[in-house]
Amino acid sequence: MELGLSLGDASKTFGTFMEKSHDRHHNHHVTNKSLGFCMGLSIGPNVNNTKETDQQDEDHDHDDEESKKLKSPEAEAPIVQLDLLPNTPVQRNPSSSAQLLAFPWGQMGGGGVGGRGFDVNKFPLVVDHQAETDQDGASSSPNNSAASSFQTDFCIYNNNNNSNNKRDFDSSGSAALGNHDLEGERASSRNSDDDENGCTRKKLRLSKDQSAFLEESFKEHNTLNPKQKLALAKQLNLRPRQVEVWFQNRRARTKLKQTEVDCEYLKRCCETLTEENRRLHKELQELRALKSSNPFYMQLPATTLTMCPSCERVATTTTNPPTTTTTAVATTTHSTDPTSNKGSGRPRFYPFSHNPNRGHQSTTSTSEK
DNA sequence: GATCAAGTTCATCTTACATCA
DNA sequence: GGTGATGTAAGATGAACTTGA
Numbered sequence: 001m002e003l004g005l006s007l008g009d010a011s012k013t014f015g016t017f018m019e020k021s022h023d024r025h026h027n028h029h030v031t032n033k034s035l036g037f038c039m040g041l042s043i044g045p046n047v048n049n050t051k052e053t054d055q056q057d058e059d060h061d062h063d064d065e066e067s068k069k070l071k072s073p074e075a076e077a078p079i080v081q082l083d084l085l086p087n088t089p090v091q092r093n094p095s096s097s098a099q100l101l102a103f104p105w106g107q108m109g110g111g112g113v114g115g116r117g118f119d120v121n122k123f124p125l126v127v128d129h130q131a132e133t134d135q136d137g138a139s140s141s142p143n144n145s146a147a148s149s150f151q152t153d154f155c156i157y158n159n160n161n162n163s164n165n166k167r168d169f170d171s172s173g174s175a176a177l178g179n180h181d182l183e184g185e186r187a188s189s190r191n192s193d194d195d196e197n198g199c200t201r202k203k204l205r206l207s208k209d210q211s212a213f214l215e216e217s218f219k220e221h222n223t224l225n226p227k228q229k230l231a232l233a234k235q236l237n238l239r240p241r242q243v244e245v246w247f248q249n250r251r252a253r254t255k256l257k258q259t260e261v262d263c264e265y266l267k268r269c270c271e272t273l274t275e276e277n278r279r280l281h282k283e284l285q286e287l288r289a290l291k292s293s294n295p296f297y298m299q300l301p302a303t304t305l306t307m308c309p310s311c312e313r314v315a316t317t318t319t320n321p322p323t324t325t326t327t328a329v330a331t332t333t334h335s336t337d338p339t340s341n342k343g344s345g346r347p348r349f350y351p352f353s354h355n356p357n358r359g360h361q362s363t364t365s366t367s368e369k
Numbered sequence: 370g371a372t373c374a375a376g377t378t379c380a381t382c383t384t385a386c387a388t389c390a
Numbered sequence: 391g392g393t394g395a396t397g398t399a400a401g402a403t404g405a406a407c408t409t410g411a
Contacts (some may be wrong), residue, residue, distance in 0.1 A: 204405070245406060
């Protein structure tokens with residue numbers, strides 16, 4: 001963890017550091033020049049902070065703005081590692097059809113049931129054919145399977161257009177290609193306009209059961225090997241390509257969510273440190289006033305702030321004592337309270353605000369020439 | 370060649386609002 | 391004026407696609 005704190009002219013002291021952090025190390029940083037405050041934050045990768053998700057609903061209006069800023073490629077660097085997957089397992093309704101399913105690789109319990117009892121999104125002919133094609137070693141690249149998926153999808157829709165199809169999905173999202181009528185009028189009109197082959201991009205909403213099942217499998221493995229993908233696709237009556245895309249999108253959503261949580265966390269860190277900086281400024285002004293009123297007061301050696309590598313707390317290093325020749329002396333107040341950094345879910349992230357011994361920092365941060 | 374992340378496209382859904390009978 | 395039905399635009403969501411590594 002790196003932390004730089006500059007009182008006074010922030011740009012002089014840590015400007016270079018901030019630039020390097022921003023450009024090269026992709027560190028999140030916050031600057032507040034109006035306060036003469038400069039801060040660089042870098043958090044190690046092994047910090048678990050699931051508790052933060054409880055707070056992310058607060059201050060939502062401001063979050064939108066800041067989250068957009070932090071969603072830049074630089075800000076998306078994995079500064080912190082959060083586990084966004086819900087720890088609590090999804091409640092499984094005994095009557096839910098999802099429970100009738102067994103994960104193909106047999107790790108979710110109840111294995112071996114197969115797809116029995118799962119009666120949504122059935123593609124009786126086309127899907128099986130496509131799955132076989134993929135199983136035979138066909139590429140799952142977009143150029144192959146994706147294009148063919150359009151054709152297969154549209155073939156289904158066209159076959160169903162013979163009946164009076166008006167609406168494909170119900171509002172609850174429980175679309176079932178095998179049970180519900182598929183989009184008819186709009187699809188057919190679009191297809192005739194867009195593509196001479198009648199193969200336009202047709203989107204399908206996965207049913208709740210399918211999504212739930214994929215979600216469960218995602219909890220087990222957020223990536224799939226080809227065997228798992230094929231088995232899952234077969235069990236859900238989806239094409240392997242669909243399963244693959246779903247997992248890709250799911251990983252992207254997880255990452256996006258994590259970025260939002262990170263943004264929220266860093267925002268709170270910034271607020272805390274800003275408040276601390278404000279307090280220190282006030283204290284500095286008081287000491288300056290005291291010094292000016294009594295010039296023989298505060299005849300102390302110059303002091304710089306350093307970070308203790310072991311406890312990552314602010315330490316003071318006294319250099320060049322004006323009246324002696326002793327070497328630099330570093331003093332660090334090591335807190336014996338292991339809970340002194342609690343409260344944020346990220347230990348040691350608040351070097352200031354969680355230390356009850358304010359005097360430790362205040363007396364060491366105010367020495368000036 | 371397969372896979373993945375990142376970014377994008379686009380169909381669909383949701384919601385708020387306006388209009389009309 | 392209140393109410394319900396209908397239409398529409400804007401935003402959100404998610405499946406599918408493209409590109410580059």
